[in-house]
Amino acid sequence: MPRVLVIDAHPDDRSLCAALAERYAAGARAGGAEVELLALRDLEVDLNLRRGLHGDQPTEPDLVRARAALVAADHVAVITPVWWGSVPALLKGFLDRALERGWAYRYRDNGMPEGLLAGRSARVVVTTDSPGWWLRGLMGDSAVRQLTRSTLRFCGLRPVRATRIGQVHGSTADQRAAWLDQVEDLGRADTRRTPRRGKLMPPLPAAEPEPVT
Incomplete structure (x- = not known):
C-alpha cells in the first residue's frame, strides 16, 4: 500500500485549497493509499x-513529525x-525549515547538488485568480516552477506533475x-501509479528538549 502525504498550504481552513486537499486525500484513499x-x-x-x-535553530516537535511524514511518503x-506570483509565506517558511541542507539535499565535492528525498513522486x-495565458505566458508560471523545479525536483522527487486550478475569482x-x-x-490516479518503492531515507533529527523553567 503506497503512502501519500497531502500538504494543505493555505492559511484558511475554509478555503478552496483546504477543500481540494481533502478531496485529493479522499481520492488517494479510494485508490488504495495510506494517507496523511x-x-x-x-x-x-x-x-x-x-x-x-x-x-542551528531549535527543531520543534511538529517539524520533526512533518519530516517523518515526508520520509514515510511514497508520493507528496x-x-x-x-x-503575488509565488506561494504563501506559510508554505515558503515551512519549506525553509523542513528541507534543511544536509537532510533534504546536499552538495557533492564537485559542487553539484544531490537530492536526498529521491524515490518519491x-x-x-495551485489555485489562481489569473487566467492561464497570464500565469504561463506573462508571469512565466513562477510559483509552479519554484515548487516543481527549484524545490521538489531539487530535493530528488520525480516525477513532479502540476495542475492549475482557475480562475478562482468569480468562479x-x-x-x-x-x-x-x-x-x-x-x-x-496518482496513487494507482505510485507503488511502494525503494527510496532514500534521510535521518530524522530529534526534537529539541523543552527548556527548563
Whole structure:
C-alpha cells in the first residue's frame, strides 16, 4: 500500500485549497493509499529561518513529525494558492525549515547538488485568480516552477506533475464542484501509479528538549 502525504498550504481552513486537499486525500484513499493530510496552518513551528543556512535553530516537535511524514511518503501532494506570483509565506517558511541542507539535499565535492528525498513522486496543485495565458505566458508560471523545479525536483522527487486550478475569482459553484471532482480523480490516479518503492531515507533529527523553567 503506497503512502501519500497531502500538504494543505493555505492559511484558511475554509478555503478552496483546504477543500481540494481533502478531496485529493479522499481520492488517494479510494485508490488504495495510506494517507496523511498535513495542514501547515496547524503546526506550531517558527517559520522564520532566523540564522539562515549556517546556524542551528531549535527543531520543534511538529517539524520533526512533518519530516517523518515526508520520509514515510511514497508520493507528496502540495495544494497551494498562487499569491503575488509565488506561494504563501506559510508554505515558503515551512519549506525553509523542513528541507534543511544536509537532510533534504546536499552538495557533492564537485559542487553539484544531490537530492536526498529521491524515490518519491509529487503532485503540485495551485489555485489562481489569473487566467492561464497570464500565469504561463506573462508571469512565466513562477510559483509552479519554484515548487516543481527549484524545490521538489531539487530535493530528488520525480516525477513532479502540476495542475492549475482557475480562475478562482468569480468562479461559480458548478466550477468549484468540477474542480473538486477533478482533484479527487487526480488523487486516485496518482496513487494507482505510485507503488511502494525503494527510496532514500534521510535521518530524522530529534526534537529539541523543552527548556527548563
